[in-house]
Amino acid sequence: MNYPEHIWHNGQVKPWAEATVHVMAHGLHYGSSVFEGIRSYATPQGQSIFRLTDHLQRLHASAKIYDMPVPYDVQALAKGCRDVIRANGLERAYLRPIAYRGLGGFGLSAETPVDVAIAAWHMGPYLGPDVLEAGIDACVSSWQRFAPNTIPAGAKAGGNYLSGQLVAREARRLGFGEGIALASTGLLSEGAGENLFLVFKGALHTTPVSAALLNGITRDSIMVLAREAGLEVVERDMPREYLYLCDELFMCGTAAEITPIRSVDGRPVGTGKPGPVTRRIQDLFFGLFDGATPDKHGWLERV
Numbered sequence: 001m002n003y004p005e006h007i008w009h010n011g012q013v014k015p016w017a018e019a020t021v022h023v024m025a026h027g028l029h030y031g032s033s034v035f036e037g038i039r040s041y042a043t044p045q046g047q048s049i050f051r052l053t054d055h056l057q058r059l060h061a062s063a064k065i066y067d068m069p070v071p072y073d074v075q076a077l078a079k080g081c082r083d084v085i086r087a088n089g090l091e092r093a094y095l096r097p098i099a100y101r102g103l104g105g106f107g108l109s110a111e112t113p114v115d116v117a118i119a120a121w122h123m124g125p126y127l128g129p130d131v132l133e134a135g136i137d138a139c140v141s142s143w144q145r146f147a148p149n150t151i152p153a154g155a156k157a158g159g160n161y162l163s164g165q166l167v168a169r170e171a172r173r174l175g176f177g178e179g180i181a182l183a184s185t186g187l188l189s190e191g192a193g194e195n196l197f198l199v200f201k202g203a204l205h206t207t208p209v210s211a212a213l214l215n216g217i218t219r220d221s222i223m224v225l226a227r228e229a230g231l232e233v234v235e236r237d238m239p240r241e242y243l244y245l246c247d248e249l250f251m252c253g254t255a256a257e258i259t260p261i262r263s264v265d266g267r268p269v270g271t272g273k274p275g276p277v278t279r280r281i282q283d284l285f286f287g288l289f290d291g292a293t294p295d296k297h298g299w300l301e302r303v
């Protein structure tokens with residue numbers, strides 16, 4: 001990664017190297033951070049951040065779950081996002097706002113200060129250079145997602161990504177592009193950092209929020225765009241073998257965008273190539289950024 005020059009930290013844009021954390025920070029020891037991944041795109045109206053307000057509201061929701069008071073409201077964080085993009089002269093960016101329990105007191109319930117940073121840098125496709133076109137080979141992980149009422153899957157908290165690391169690192173070690181996790185019920189959940197859509201007979205089927213997953217903003221956007229385009233969208237529990245039997249399969253997320261999956265556990269998905277519904281969804285989604293898809297919902301927020 002080429003580090004950008006500037007970063008936003010506790011209300012100020014400062015040199016990247018100066019945004020440091022003490023080794024005794026609570027967040028480092030106990031995973032007590034909440035964060036977001038957000039992308040901006042070059043659009044005909046100028047650079048726009050995709051669903052910035054929704055992402056920052058989710059950051060506040062994640063913090064609420066952990067009873068972590070974030071000292072900046074959504075508006076102040078939105079300004080921070082814009083400021084750090086501008087300070088780094090980026091034409092498009094991946095933004096990473098993070099609020100974390102810092103230094104102060106000791107122990108799990110310590111009321112430490114909550115510090116906030118926002119980094120922004122250029123990032124291409126998350127899962128590899130040509131994956132949006134070619135798709136990836138995925139596997140089902142030997143690691144399951146958290147059981148209900150253990151670690152809240154609906155919070156985007158740093159500690160959750162211990163699970164994600166196990167899933168993603170196992171998949172890479174075995175030579176796969178990404179891992180898919182099952183919920184503690186044994187039913188499908190989501191990818192290490194992506195939600196899932198399966199296509200059966202032209203309809204989109206996605207796993208429900210009760211299946212230990214993060215309620216993705218890309219997932220929501222796809223459901224809205226697909227329904228507006230007249231496609232059927234169903235949220236439902238599905239067994240593992242549906243990954244092998246569906247006509248098409250893709251992952252989605254801010255980082256992964258819309259990444260087709262061409263095989264699971266060595267079995268080809270459909271024809272083994274990204275199919276027409278996946279392509280349609282990619283066109284609708286990426287069309288938001290070149291103007292081909294009208295931005296009916298005000299999802300593009302200008303830098």
Ligand code: PMP
Nearest residue numbers: 193194195214216217218253254
């Ligand atoms: N699930 C997990 C575990 C994730 O980390 C992400 C990425 N934030 C997603 C799903 C997709 O969420 P979104 O579309 O909001 O980026």
